[in-house]
Amino acid sequence: MIFSTLTINNNEPIYIQIQRHIEESVARGDLKKNSKLPSTREASKILNISRNSVISAYEELEIKGIIATKRGVGTFVLIERQPSYESYHIDFSSMINSYGQTLRTKDIIKGELPFKKGMISFKSIAPEPSLFNLDDFKRSLLDAWTYEEANLLNYGYAKGYAPLIDYFMEYMKEKSVDTTNKDLLITNGFTEAFDIILSALTKSGDYILCEKPTHNTALKIMEAYGINIVQVDMDKDGLNPEALEEALKKYRPKFGYLIPSYNNPTGIVTKTQRRKEIYDLFRAYSVPIIEDGFNEELLYSSSPTLPIASLCGTGNGVIYIGSLSKILFPGLRIGWILGDKDLIDILESVKRSRTIHSSFLDQSAFYYYLKSGAFNRYVKTVRKYYRDKYNLVMKMVDKYLPYEYVTGEGGLHIFIKLKYNLNARELLNLCFNDGVIFMEGSIFYADNAPSDTFRIGFGRVSDDDIETGIKIIGKNIKKLLKEKR
């Protein structure tokens, strides 16, 4: 009997479940052409549901041409099961190009040691979700809906939601960036911003300078595009000027990619004086800078450090990528590119051809959230919260970890260099067995060579787990040191 295999659940309208059941039965060939269906009255009894649900389902199926009711005779299936066709098989693996292959290989989420419940994870540098001010966000979401309604469901603009563009423009002005002849494009976070810039301005074989170590996602994107990555050594104050000049001279790179505020992974904050030196060198060699404003908002230092983009006045030498979502709501993929007006015009066309536009629901809700002042209140709270966590982490590291040096001036992570070139991968394997994981350093270097460094992200780790976790890491370092001797 047609309904004997159907169990009604409460998660979906009943008529839809009936409708789907019949369609699938026809598609499988269980219900043949001209089969008679139970009457709506019978069906409602068999399934113990209201007759209206059956009537609705049958109506839908009639509109779709799957069944027909002959008055006084009954309801019949109109169509035949699709005969099964010969299938064919393509070997897609041999078709994947180097771009796709690189991105699959470098997809660290697919390669890493699996997180298991109960583990202490220092891997993430994402913010702690319990700090999210959800009520403020919900209010902003409803504000967005109230003001925009159908506008949010209709095609938007590739460039972004106009009030949010204006907001970020003002935000950049507050950071002393001269926006003359510049424009702003909203993107799906830093990742899309960086990807779009490279896709439109580089070709395979180009050179790009960046910090050593640097953001692994940026490395991955550059590698996928066939970029020659030149990583320049950092000292404790940021990119080393001598090394930078040498590299600029030698490679005449297409771009420099820099994370001056909280370099990822080292957490090094490049101060104003060094920023100027770096800026001057890029200017001298006429190489544009892509500045990643990563976590600029978390800076604790007493004198606010302005972005490198603020040094360029009306010039267009610096392209700034911003993203508040990194410390706020990482799930809202919202970032922006501020740069030369004509360049943004091109990048807007690229964006349109790739995703048409970013979510207007996200953008509008985010705009109302920022406008309400909730973001400012939030930053105030989290700055204090993460500063306390940072201080605890540093204390524990000093107490339990033998290290060569530690970098990181706050933010949500620190970076540790091990003594005697201990292999961080081996350390990770040991710690994994003890239920502790972190990000080992090799992924932040273009050559992926075994590294004696690792990153500790602490934004989401409880104070107790910080102590326990770092103690375990320390124990395993000592074990490796003993073996080494």
Next chain:
Amino acid sequence: MIFSTLTINNNEPIYIQIQRHIEESVARGDLKKNSKLPSTREASKILNISRNSVISAYEELEIKGIIATKRGVGTFVLIERQPSYESYHIDFSSMINSYGQTLRTKDIIKGELPFKKGMISFKSIAPEPSLFNLDDFKRSLLDAWTYEEANLLNYGYAKGYAPLIDYFMEYMKEKSVDTTNKDLLITNGFTEAFDIILSALTKSGDYILCEKPTHNTALKIMEAYGINIVQVDMDKDGLNPEALEEALKKYRPKFGYLIPSYNNPTGIVTKTQRRKEIYDLFRAYSVPIIEDGFNEELLYSSSPTLPIASLCGTGNGVIYIGSLSKILFPGLRIGWILGDKDLIDILESVKRSRTIHSSFLDQSAFYYYLKSGAFNRYVKTVRKYYRDKYNLVMKMVDKYLPYEYVTGEGGLHIFIKLKYNLNARELLNLCFNDGVIFMEGSIFYADNAPSDTFRIGFGRVSDDDIETGIKIIGKNIKKLLKEKR
């Protein structure tokens, strides 16, 4: 006086306005280091606002290290204006690669005749926003928020929102698609889906077969990647089998890209028998098909036409791109790719490297909307609405337009071929002066040659405007015909 240029508005918390004003004054150099600020009491009087707002603003500025209060003495500016640095200028236009250049040139939004208020526009094939069931959507949005809350603001998965993936999987099964060894990736609509597939599987110089004419966005993306586009002639039933076989034999293409349900722009619906012939040919030459399910949901025909993907059984030869948002909420950029499991694994990594993931707020709200049955109700309403509009358009075209032939079996657009090779561009220019615009045909052909075809999109045009607009087009066709003779 520092506050003389500040006007308080009601759109933003007052303390933020004060704070920004002071920061900008410092940045501009209007407020020098060691300048004394008015006391909070004075400032509140000058600005006629509550003293608390001033206190909050000063507190924020103290945290940022911009000002400091010495008890009993006053509040002073701590920092110096950023000295203006030498700017530098990069000629980005010379750096744009052919990918960026092509996308800019082919960005039709930037090249087309500008819409002016009061015009009758047949350009859009987007749905009519007044049909959106906004209350249903708002409810779904709130459902999503209630069930997911902070999850929506945290990093999601590149592959998509799990319940929505499951939903679309079921949806494909209902269309008789065998999902064995297949998987599904959520994308930012059709555009990102197509873009990701090409980016990972093709290289410059590859051949792709498609219908002639075909979707201009697909053409644009293919051109930008340096694909050789082979457009195969259609007859009134879809892709012509003889022409298809010839092209398959000659070019051994990497893919076929097909829009079997409502080809854009012709509106031709490929029926089941022709779908099978086309499928057999691609199978015989072992060429995979990218099937664009565009507007499948609007099909009026009495017997439901199953996607080509349903013919392939457990084989992986067909990659299906779906998107409900085209007829529903085009602003919610949600689509999907259903295809070979291992291929989807690669495409997921590509997606992650480009946008991390699509908006989870959008995906979750959309899921609750679909699940509630609202979508089914909506489709029922709009099918009737658009069918009526379609019938009116056809009537008016027969009444007013001299044409060679018209194609389109419903959906949201029809396609017209002019007599005597009249130039549709010239026709458009005449109609533009009379306040009527449409999509001239050349953009749907890879060679962009002048065309005697044009597309009429009617989803958003009122019945009166349909009559008036088509009358005007008819008048101008007759004018051109007269000149021609």
